[in-house]
Amino acid sequence: MRLFRQLGPGRLAATILFLFAALLIARFSWHLPLAAQAERALYDLRLSQTAEMVDPDPRIVMVVYNDDTLIETRKRSPLDRATLARALANLDTMGAKAIGIDILIDQPQDEDEALLATFRAMQTPTFLAYASAATNVEDIQFNQQQFLDEFQKRLAGTRVKPASIRFQVDSDNVVRSWPQRVPGLPPLLSVAMTDGKSRFADYDRSIRFRIPAEQDRAVFDAFPIQLFADDATAAAFADQVRGKYVLLGGTIIDVDEFETPLRPFTGKSMWGLEVHAHMLAQLLDDAWLEALPRWGTWGIAIMVVVAGALSSLLGGAWWRVSFFLAIQLGFFIGYPIWLQADGTDTQYLPAFGWMVGWVIAFAAIGTAARAVGSEQRRFAQSALGKYLPRDIANQILADPDRLALHGEKREIFVVFTDLEGFTKLSHAIQPEMVAKLLNRYLDMMSDVVLEYGGTIDKFVGDAVVAFWGAPIARPDDGERAARAAYAMWQAGEEFRASVPEGVPPIGQTRVGLHFGEAIVGNFGGEGRIQYTALGDSMNTASRLEAANKQLGSGVMASRAAVDRSGLDWWRPMGRVVLRGRSTPVEIYQPVPDLDASDRDHFKALMNRVADGDKMAVQELESLANAKGGDAALVNLVYRLKNMESGGSYVLD
Structure with missing residues (x-):
């Protein structure tokens, strides 16, 4: 109670308010402006530094339209569908597990009938890209949506099924998570290609991105589509397709490119087709990334606020204080990285919020402690000042071990x-x-x-x-x-x-x-x-x-x-x-x-007394009589006259 009185109601309320704010920041920093940006940056750094380094995935192959394809077909947008039809016809004979097409057929072309014929003849489970104007307002117009829906209706009863190619980007335009399922949209492309019954149909947490083990290789092999559109060369690549999942789309410069958390590590963006490939590989590995439970994040938030508060009260040798602070710093840096490396989804883990919450709690309690200490110091200084001089009191307050x-x-x-x-x-x-x-x-x-x-x-x-x-x-x-x-x-x-x-x-x-x-x-x-x-x-x-x-x-x-x-x-x-x-x-x-001369004369007389000079005693007596009222001198003469020379007078 005395501490509360010394702190005062205003400062006490402010301290509690700051501690509460520290707790909320340590728990909800992903949802706060500026803090969310810092959290995303830290997450991207954790992911890029802990991402698994792998050789090319043997289960997935990409067949792509690239810039060379555009030069050969002399068509850029929409992509040449005749090439697509020929490539699909050859791929259908190569024994792929499934084919996923990340190309929207949303406007008419002369080759549409040939493409429809190829689709109707497909024996390999094939999944054709679908998107909704409701979820892609900027990319799909009303007439495009009409054509897309009509085209896919004409494939009813075939092995070709619609699949959503929707991505979900954060406010900083980075793809980090699987998209939330939207009613009315078909299954996501990666889910559809694996029969559509996977538990990943409702998964909306982080994408598990991987990086190539060798700099000149890729996580997924990619082959130009023109190799499969030409009957003369297609047969040579049959082994690259057999028993695999084939993703077909574009890797064209400045088209369908996305920022990912790997950008800090790789220094480049990623094509949408590659993102689908990473999601498909994650699904095939059943790499369901669990996050810390809610009670865990609350528990850690409380812990860091308490740690910050207690740290502000640490005292003792600098090396001991530094040791405890270093342990906490190691936790803030190391624990999230360890969780990420161990397979825990650390997206929405408030690592930055922990640090900010710790700092706020440290400052709040430190300020309150200094206020109480100042009050106690004033009281102690006042109390000590009643018994000790101010400079000594200050030294003792600075070093209490002196007392x-x-x-x-x-x-x-x-x-x-x-x-x-x-x-x-x-x-x-x-x-x-x-x-x-x-x-x-x-x-x-x-x-x-x-x-x-x-x-x-x-x-x-x-x-x-x-x-x-x-x-x-x-x-x-x-x-x-x-x-x-x-x-x-x-x-x-x-x-x-x-x-x-x-x-x-x-x-x-x-x-x-x-x-x-x-x-x-x-x-x-x-x-x-x-x-x-x-x-x-x-x-x-x-x-x-x-x-x-x-x-x-x-x-x-x-x-x-x-x-x-x-x-x-x-x-x-x-x-x-x-x-x-x-x-x-x-x-x-x-x-x-x-006067100094009188004191010297007196000392000389006392030296003569000590040497046994009785005349000195008489001179002292004359001096006492002359001064008058000097009781101490009179008493001295009395003592000298009533004790032996060189002796001592015994007081009662």
Whole structure:
């Protein structure tokens, strides 16, 4: 539900709409403008690359009118029927299984009676081309239709039967499929030649085109019709006809030529007679091409949309993402080709639609994911920005592994702060005012930490814990931490001076700064984690903060932190043993307002103290009396006078 809220109703509706559109395109792209053209092109490519390469088919022979025939007969249109009559008479004696004639007899010629006589005498099953003006509006006129019907009526009772030579071309004028059966038309030529009872009578799927195994050969042998019209030469070709199916028609340049899916491979179109031959061979082989079932195409469409959507969410190394994308690309390219090569009819297989649907789903979910990610990033950046500086937060958002659930040993600068007297104050004023004051105070402290590039570890009541050097370390972390420690004390002074009227006085903010090793990382478990630091350095910083009360100071730092701060504003404040510790710590107080010469003089005095010079202690006391109000200096003199030379003062 949170994801939906982050996505928003408008973007959610748009995403669902795009996914639905992706599914429809992945299923119905053959029926969409432009996409259908791409689908046909891909189908033609698949067919031409997977078409069976064969030697000339021994079952089918073509007897053709070619351009040489036209020259010899001196007739172009209509074709010379005397030649046809003589050739049919000779073919009838050669033992062909059937003869199919792809020539329309649709207008009168002087040789018609001779041709009719030949037809009436035919003993070989013969099938004469028939076409209807209703299905060939541009090619057959009314008077042609009348003559065609009348001519074929005169063949009633003979072995010559009508057969449809209709082709079905797609919108790009390419023949890809068997024509759908039209009521009123006789059986298709190839079906009629094989007794007309074949199940291919109702077949309307793809034509199985084949290509020659050798470049200088053809799938079907073809012989000029004039060889069979001449009695002297016809007998020599009897063996080429015996026991075969004979297709008789024209292979004349620019006449009856059709584009087929093989054009990308062969580089040329195909005569109508050849198309009939391919269909006849397919029928004889019973090569009924089955398509994927409807549930299969729906299933794949859903699968590719889901794959596209999930792919947009892939993450990890580039090579892993590339591997999965390559597998999917291989499917889009290879699966349709494999189906075609395996004998499945891939016409109307939405291969292009799959790719488009995948891309749309990828883009839709990717856009939605980026929107959610952006929203989450803004939220995370806002949340991290409350604890981390902006540049570190951005680096962690770019590389979340930096905040993995583990700890690592790091050297860090730790700052502890505490607001003196706030707990007692909280019992003296209304809870609403307590919350208001505390929130304002913590905001001021947090702003300082983040301004100086620190990481906020935790709030403990009015106490603030912060560190520098993790999760990302920077060369100037020491200076940042030192400046932040002093700025937090200043912010505390500003806060206590600006409390509303009626609120009892608030104490100063005490700050402790230390440098040391700590275990830093996410702790608490996968469900509830906190990025924090653990270790002795944290305790030392806490004790330095607490020591301020007894030392009369506001900010106190260890020598380990001072030596790495890169700042010269420190004054040494002796050696102390912090509460609960046994090892002494050299402590320093930031005094940026003190002149450099005064700081150097102070350091020289402390060096003399370390060397056992009692006069140096007296000079420090005179300095404390002269300054007045410097509680930390007064406390230092007190400690030096009440401990052995070279020793350490033990704090309560």
